[in-house]
Amino acid sequence: MYNDIQETFPKAVLHQAFICKFSSNEYIVRFDEDIQYLFLLLDGRAKIYIVHENGKRALIQFLKKDEFIGELSLIEMEKNIKDVVAINDCACLAVPLVSSKEHLLNDNLFLHNFSKYLGDKLLKRTDHYTDMQDYEFKNRLAKYILQIEHDECFQKKHTETAEYVGGSYRHLLYTLNQFHEDGLLEKKGRKYFIINKEKLERLSSKKD
CATH class of the missing domain: 2.60.120.10 (Jelly Rolls)
Structure with a gap:
């Protein structure tokens, strides 16, 4: 602007x-x-x-x-x-x-x-x-990760992430694990690295 x-x-x-x-x-x-x-x-x-x-x-x-x-x-x-x-x-x-x-x-x-x-x-x-009402949790989480990532790396407190995205701690861990299994993220220690940004962007736009 x-x-x-x-x-x-x-x-x-x-x-x-x-x-x-x-x-x-x-x-x-x-x-x-x-x-x-x-x-x-x-x-x-x-x-x-x-x-x-x-x-x-x-x-x-x-x-x-x-x-x-x-x-x-x-x-x-x-x-x-x-x-x-x-x-x-x-x-x-x-x-x-x-x-x-x-x-x-x-x-x-x-x-x-x-x-x-x-x-x-x-x-x-x-x-x-x-x-928060219309999108599924996985869509909201994908959007959040893209907003918060730095150098293709996502590392935030799980409690803060769950609170902002609007879900439970358990649901967050489950969804992050799904992102890992689907080839969107790779976990190394406490950090998550984006390995398929295009798919994550589609998911954040509610197209997937």
């Missing part, structure tokens, strides 16, 4: 912005720290966790190129910051919120694109919950 940064952001904002990079599994934002920047993900993928009062985290969303981090803080709609963690190496455009907020909220072109972005994000979130 934001392919042309020069045309999207006000010049006054771009003069303050800079590129920052994050390694795989590095925190981009921490829930217990005030967010100081509006990030635009230029390259890589990230994941968002909500942190409950008891300290437990729940994976709620994935982010890819051209998506914002901290957009709800920009419009003062988010009281509780979430953890945002890089899945692979990420590059972000960092826009200081304090000095750029007024420029952004008074720029018609930015607000137009920003509103479309928020609407699209809401629809995607709705699609996720719809998928």
Whole structure:
């Protein structure tokens, strides 16, 4: 969506912005720290966790190129910051919120694109919950693996995976074993390696 940064952001904002990079599994934002920047993900993928009062985290969303981090803080709609963690190496455009907020909220072109972005994000979130009802567990798991894999490798806590995909721990282990027997994944220790990405993609699209 934001392919042309020069045309999207006000010049006054771009003069303050800079590129920052994050390694795989590095925190981009921490829930217990005030967010100081509006990030635009230029390259890589990230994941968002909500942190409950008891300290437990729940994976709620994935982010890819051209998506914002901290957009709800920009419009003062988010009281509780979430953890945002890089899945692979990420590059972000960092826009200081304090000095750029007024420029952004008074720029018609930015607000137009920003509103479309928020609407699209809401629809995607709705699609996720719809998928939980309409897709079989194996389809949802295939989609999740493709979202979370790094260098064709999938390695996540089984409890977190089962929770996000919407199934039991036992069902998850059974399905992962089926993926192994069907030649989609190969297990080495605690890691799963994708060996038939094309078939996994078909399965994630509910075509198989």
